[in-house]
Amino acid sequence: MKSALATRIAGSADLYHNHARKPYHGINFVVAHDGFSLYDLVSYNHKHNGANGEGNNDGSNDNFSWNCGAEGEEGAGPGVVALRFRQMRNFMLVLMASQGTPMIVMGDEVGQTHFGNNNWYGHDDKIGHMHWDAAQQPERAAFLRFSSELIRFRKECPLLGRADFLKPGDITWHEHDWGNTESRFLAWTLHDTLGAGCGDLYFAFNAHPFEVRATLPPPPPGQKWSRLVDTNLPSPKDFTVGGNAGVEPEYGIQGYGAILLISKAA
Known part of the structure; x- marks a missing residue:
């Protein structure tokens, strides 16, 4: 699916x-x-x-x-x-x-x-x-x-609920094997091509029962990834308003978990 x-x-x-x-x-x-x-x-x-x-x-x-x-x-x-x-x-x-x-x-x-x-x-x-x-x-x-x-x-965030359909430069799917029916992991980046100032958004969903360690794509120049959402974390860390201080280049998405990262000025 x-x-x-x-x-x-x-x-x-x-x-x-x-x-x-x-x-x-x-x-x-x-x-x-x-x-x-x-x-x-x-x-x-x-x-x-x-x-x-x-x-x-x-x-x-x-x-x-x-x-x-x-x-x-x-x-x-x-x-x-x-x-x-x-x-x-x-x-x-x-x-x-x-x-x-x-x-x-x-x-x-x-x-x-x-x-x-x-x-x-x-x-x-x-x-x-x-x-x-x-x-x-x-x-x-x-x-x-x-x-x-x-x-x-x-x-x-203007990147979500856009008025026009996405163009190739607006989104990057971090997936190279769409036909693998055993895969339960999906990740993508929404790029701030609108110049909205809210930064790029990185999403990852892991429907496997085990952790998947994802190598994050590089954030825009002069920025870093910050965690906004990790559904595996207890409240209120499951949604950190404004994003946390930053994350490592590799992120472990827990089984039956999902994350949302935002790019912010380093």
Whole structure:
């Protein structure tokens, strides 16, 4: 799926670069109102629609989800919970990194759950209600902060959500073997060809269960790479406002982790 993912990240020109359309005419999303919430996407392998009165036969059976090691809340120890929120940060980062218009379902920014129900719209109860107190829970409060900072950064950085489709000089894919179906690592650099002053952006996503040590591309002359996002780090280091002091030329992206680096004056 890596080539397909890269095409979507770049703005889906295969679908929209015609009839004078722009990247923002494409709507990017990880989940929608039909199906699992973002939290349930990483917490359930199967739908749990028993409360709907149709013998669990309603709703989609193709959820493309992974429970990170335990189905639902039962048996979900600290390691499973931590992995779930890391995966949610990965999803939120790739959504905000993609050209086009991002769509987020209300509640996903705090890890809203429908308890594994993927056809929950008819429930006027805890299954369908917005859980307003969710943000008071430590893990969800941290995810809300991460999501908020990431949205703010996207709105402030002209390199994301561009008005025109990317040209070859705007992006460098750090990939030489697109046909390797065993590869679960993808990295690219967005170059500040707009002269926006926000620096180049380096993204890397590692869906392998093991660490990948990436040799970073050289930053622009007179600049250095600084870490803005590392989804493997605990809050608030998962998003360091303004970027940290700098990183080494080789960066270890942890399993099921992702990073965003920004180039800054050295």
